[in-house]
Amino acid sequence: MDNTAIAGLVASGAMGEGESPPILPYMPELVFGTVIFLAFLWIIAKKVVPNLEKAYEERASAIEGGIAKAEKAQEEAEAALREYRAQLAEARDEAARIREEAKEQGAAIVADMRRQAQAESARITETAHRQIEAERHQAMVALRSEVGRLSTELASRIVGESLEDEARQRGIVDRFLADLEAGERQPTTVAGGPEGAERTDS
Amino acid sequence: MSATMTAAGTLLPMAGEESHFPPTPADFWQPLFPMFSLGETTYYFTRPMALILISFIVLTVWLLVSTRRASVVPSKGQWFTERVYDFVRNDIARDMIGSRDFLRFTPLLFALFTFILLNNWFGIIPPFQNPTMARVAFPIALTLIVYVVYHWIGVQKHGLGGYFRFMIPPGLPSWLVPFIFLLELMTFFITRPLTLALRLFGNMFAGHMLLVVFIIGGWELLVHGGALSLVALPAWIMGAGLTVFEALIQFLQAYVFVLLAASYFGGALADEH
Numbered sequence: 001m002d003n004t005a006i007a008g009l010v011a012s013g014a015m016g017e018g019e020s021p022p023i024l025p026y027m028p029e030l031v032f033g034t035v036i037f038l039a040f041l042w043i044i045a046k047k048v049v050p051n052l053e054k055a056y057e058e059r060a061s062a063i064e065g066g067i068a069k070a071e072k073a074q075e076e077a078e079a080a081l082r083e084y085r086a087q088l089a090e091a092r093d094e095a096a097r098i099r100e101e102a103k104e105q106g107a108a109i110v111a112d113m114r115r116q117a118q119a120e121s122a123r124i125t126e127t128a129h130r131q132i133e134a135e136r137h138q139a140m141v142a143l144r145s146e147v148g149r150l151s152t153e154l155a156s157r158i159v160g161e162s163l164e165d166e167a168r169q170r171g172i173v174d175r176f177l178a179d180l181e182a183g184e185r186q187p188t189t190v191a192g193g194p195e196g197a198e199r200t201d202s
Numbered sequence: 203m204s205a206t207m208t209a210a211g212t213l214l215p216m217a218g219e220e221s222h223f224p225p226t227p228a229d230f231w232q233p234l235f236p237m238f239s240l241g242e243t244t245y246y247f248t249r250p251m252a253l254i255l256i257s258f259i260v261l262t263v264w265l266l267v268s269t270r271r272a273s274v275v276p277s278k279g280q281w282f283t284e285r286v287y288d289f290v291r292n293d294i295a296r297d298m299i300g301s302r303d304f305l306r307f308t309p310l311l312f313a314l315f316t317f318i319l320l321n322n323w324f325g326i327i328p329p330f331q332n333p334t335m336a337r338v339a340f341p342i343a344l345t346l347i348v349y350v351v352y353h354w355i356g357v358q359k360h361g362l363g364g365y366f367r368f369m370i371p372p373g374l375p376s377w378l379v380p381f382i383f384l385l386e387l388m389t390f391f392i393t394r395p396l397t398l399a400l401r402l403f404g405n406m407f408a409g410h411m412l413l414v415v416f417i418i419g420g421w422e423l424l425v426h427g428g429a430l431s432l433v434a435l436p437a438w439i440m441g442a443g444l445t446v447f448e449a450l451i452q453f454l455q456a457y458v459f460v461l462l463a464a465s466y467f468g469g470a471l472a473d474e475h
Contacts, residue, residue, distance in 0.1 A: 022227040022338060022407060023400075028237065028245045029339035036258045037344060040317055045309035048265045052287055053305070055272035055280070062274050 148173040223422040225414040230336055230407070250337045253330055257320045265316070290315045290460065298464035299471065307467050310351065314344060315460045318402070322452030325410055326445050333406040333452065338399070345399040348463045353390075356470035398462055405455045409448045416441035 020026075152169050233246035268279035276284055290312045295304040318335065325333030335341050353365075360368045369386040370379055420437035423430050 020231075022230055022336075023403075025339035025342050026248065026337065027339070029248060029251055029337055030343050032251045033254055033340040033343035034346065036254050037313070037317060037347065040258050040261065041310060041313040041347075043262055044265065044313040048269050049287075049309045049312065051269040051272040052284065055269075055274060055276070055284075058274045 144177070148177075223418055225411055225418065227407075229414070230332075230410075232332070248337070249332065250334045250340065253321065253324050253332065253334045254340065256330070257317065257324065257334065261316050261320055286316065287312055294457075294460055294464050298461065299468040303467075303471050307351075307464065310347075311460050311464055314348070314463060315456055318344065318459055319453060319456035322406060322456055323449065325406060325413075325452060326448055333410055335402050335455075336406040336410050338403045338407075341399040341402040344402075344459070345395050348398065348466065349395045352463075352466040352470045355467065359471055394462075394466060398459065402455050402459050405451055409451055413441060413444055413448060416444055 148170075152173060230250075232249035234249055234252060235247050236244045237247045238245055265283060268277075268283040271277075272280055291304070291308050294315070295308045295311050298304075299307055321334035321340070323333075324330040325336070356365045356368070359365075366383075366387075369390060370383050374382055416437050420434040420441060423437060424434035425431075427433065
């Protein structure tokens with residue numbers, strides 16, 4: 001190929017493009033390439049990249065949201081655990097309290113029973129005392145009349161005088177006994193024993 | 203191998219009896235039909251233009267379909283698109299521009315990367331088998347856009363005067379300033395766009411030539427070589443190896459183009475030189 005010829009042809013622009021050096025751009029290709037690329041760039045910038053970036057943002061926020069959700073769940077779990085522990089401690093306290101109360105109640109019941117038993121025994125003792133007293137009194141009354149009768153009978157036998165008359169007999173015996181109780185008369189050997197016992201009792 | 207062969211054969215315009223070996227730059231001139239005439243010149247719709255159009259349709263359909271219902275839990279298609287997008291977004295844009303501004307440039311860088319990559323790979327994908335970027339007009343078109351953008355954002359950030367002052371690194375001896383300024387001016391306005399466009403173009407152009415030499419050359423040897431037709435097999439093996447190698451280079455060139463564009467954007471936005 002002749003270089004000067006090429007230069008001349010390029011300058012005139014009349015030659016076949018196949019003969020021009022490949023370093024020179026073919027204008028229709030330059031324009032067409034620019035237009036096509038700009039159209040492609042427009043689609044990329046308006047559609048493709050925004051779509052992708054939107055997905056990236058959503059992905060990032062989804063991951064962040066997931067982390068936040070997990071953190072929340074963990075917080076909730078910890079709160080529940082705290083609550084359970086508190087409840088457990090409360091239940092333990094309650095149980096201890098109930099046990100304590102039961103112990104106290106048991107002690108109170110035992111004390112109460114003891115008191116009742118004591119009261120009962122005291123009451124029984126008292127009743128027994130009273131009964132004994134009443135019986136003693138009765139015995140004394142019976143003895144008195146018996147002693148009186150025996151004494152008068154003895155006296156009447158000794159004296160030989162009938163003292164059968166009821167009123168006189170009673171009057172004498174009663175007067176004797178009253179004197180005896182008033183201490184005006186010292187007990188005789190006959191009446192001394194039982195009288196001394198009665199005095200200490202009354 | 204044979205598919206590559208026949209496809210490569212149909213790709214190159216086999217004009218009559220004329221042999222296409224050795225390949226010449228003229229082989230890249232593949233007009234399909236005339237579009238219109240201005241004066242004496244007739245403008246053609248060329249095959250690379252058709253490839254650009256196909257790449258545009260393929261990429262648009264792929265990206266729109268796979269991201270139309272972009273969701274938090276990606277489908278397989280969306281997942282793949284995200285891998286590609288993440289590569290440009292995180293490994294190129296964010297690393298080169300910084301996390302403050304990179305999102306603004308991600309669409310442009312992503313568009314550049316996918317566009318260049320697919321058009322480069324057209325060089326080895328049957329039945330296209332012609333890297334679109336081997337026609338210098340397309341790298342220039344992309345470089346123009348990058349060029350306009352990085353100057354625009356630089357002026358926007360520093361002001362017109364500030365942008366030129368910003369080109370001079372601080373702390374220089376005053377006698378050096380004019381020289382450095384001249385050098386930086388050349389870098390910003392000439393070297394960068396020129397190298398950006400020509401690197402891509404040159405790699406694709408030369409790579410395609412190389413493939414044509416081995417594959418078509420093997421064919422020529424087989425048919426016309428006589429005793430040398432035995433060499434056709436090693437030539438084709440070489441061609442297959444180089445095809446794999448080309449795939450890597452084609453990816454690498456797309457990556458380098460986008461990486462450099464991102465570094466220019468990042469440089470224009472930097473607070474200091």
